Amino acid sequence: MSTRRTFLAGAAASATGLLAAPALAQNLVEWRMVTAWPRDLPGAGVGAQRLADRIGLLTQGQLTVKLYAAGELVPGQQNMASVMAGDVEMSHDMSAYYIAQSPALAFFSSIPFGLIAQEQDAWIYAGGGKALWDELNARFGVRAFSAGNTGARLGGWFRKEIxxxxxxxxxxxxxxxxxxxxxxxxxxxxxxxxxxxxxxxFKSGELDAAEFMGPVNDIAFGFQAEAKFCYWPGFQEPCAGLQLQVNRAKFDALPVTHRIAIEVACAEENARAQAEYNARAPAAIAQAVTQQGVMLKQFPADVFKAFGSASGQVLSEIIDTGDDLTKRIAASYLAFRQQTLLWTRIGDEGYANMRLLDYTYPKAG
Known part of the structure; x- marks a missing residue:
């Protein structure tokens, strides 16, 4: 190559480099994420920040997410309305918070006597749930992705025995x-x-009992200081699926790599949050019992059966009065629930029960 051609090639390369930097800068996007949690709440609050950071890393800083904890930018339960309006781009919360928009949204978080965490993921990811979720959320101009799960809930913290x-x-x-x-x-x-x-x-005497998000978060808020009876198991939300909901138009306008990055970050957080809650729950319960004198009690069978029947009535009312999509969502969920009952019973539940038998096995320490 001649000296002149070499110079021209080098000049072109330099020009390309000079143009690339400002063009790249022009493509930088900052989104706002509101949450339903205090900023440093163990599990959900910390996980929301982790999710925001992960999206930035996966997009190499092209899409950054600034987090606003509960009440910092959007008051109360207005997160979904703000995402729908495009006032913010995304929210980390629970779909069940918005049953006023549609009772069917509860199925994608948890319903009383519904699926446990791993069953919930199985329905959404592999049992047809995600397509129905997308169809429902299209009505509101949002997209939603599973982005965490608190796992099993406690039945609640009570001042008196039940x-x-x-x-x-x-x-x-x-x-x-x-x-x-x-x-x-x-x-x-x-x-x-x-x-x-x-x-x-609780302290003022205006509450007799409470449940929130399972032992990790309940104990972080200090419920055990006022309510000394802790009942199990939780029926109200056998798991609590967290979500990242995103303004649909703004999501669809992103480059495909950014959209994939959001989905990947949500899937990662969904798995990581479940692991974190499961890892921290035993120590949280042990702290309440051994250090603060909480009494763990199982709900009497008759009481729990009453919970089940009342929950069935509520669900039947939703189905009977629901529109076609609500009925299809309920039908899909309940069919999956019915199918998975046997496998969970003989698989995880069966093994967990047999693991409690008396046999020789190494112990920690």
């Missing part, structure tokens, strides 16, 4: 969503409060 169904009557219970509707049929007075307000209401 021995019969009659003990529930008049009980002022902080419990959300469809479970609150079910308990109302049994005489419970439902209270809807964010986690940060539950302990003050």
């Amino acid at each position: 021995n019969t169904v009659d003990d529930l009557k008049g009980l002022r219970f902080r419990v959300g969503g469809l479970a609150g509707q079910a308990l109302s049929k049994l005489g419970v007075v439902q209270a809807l409060l964010p986690g940060s307000q539950i302990l003050p209401k």
Whole structure:
């Protein structure tokens, strides 16, 4: 190559490099993520920040996400409305928070006596749930992705013992969503409060019982200081699927690599959050029992059966009064639930029960 041609080639390369930097800078995007959690809440709050950071890393800084914790930018339960309007681009929360928009949204978080965490993931990822979720959310102009799960819930923190169904009557219970509707049929007075307000209401005597997000978060809020009876198992949300919901138009306008990065980051956080909650729950429960004198008690069978029947009534009402899409979502969910009952019973549940038998096995320490 001649000296002149070499010079021209080099000049062209230099020009390309000079043009690339500002062009790249022009493509930088900053999105806002609002959440339903305090900023440093163990599990969900920390996980939301982890998710935001991961999206930035996966897009090599081309899409950065600035997180605003509960109440910092959007008040109360207005996250979904803000995402729908495009006032913010995304929200980390639970679809069940928005049953006023459609009761069918609860199926993609958890319903009373519904699927456990691994079953929920199986339905959404491989059992037809995601397509139905997308169809439902299209009505609201959003997309949603599974982005965490708290796993099993406690039955609740109570000031007094629950021995019969009659003990529930008049009980002022902080419990959300469809479970609150079910308990109302049994005489419970439902209270809807964010986690940060539950302990003050306990202290003032305005609450008799509460549940929030399982042992890791419940104990972080200090419920065990005021309510010394902790009942299990939780029926209200056998798991609690967290979501990242995104404004649909803004999501569709992103480069395909950014859209994939968001989906990958959500899937990663979905797995990591479940692992974190499962890892931290045993120590949280042990702390409440051994250090703060909490009494762990199992719900009596008759009480739990009453929970089941009341929950069934609420679900039947949703199906009977729901539109075609709600009925199709419920049919898909319930069919999957029915199919997975046997496998969970003989697989995980069967093994877990047999593992409790007396046999020789090494112990820690």
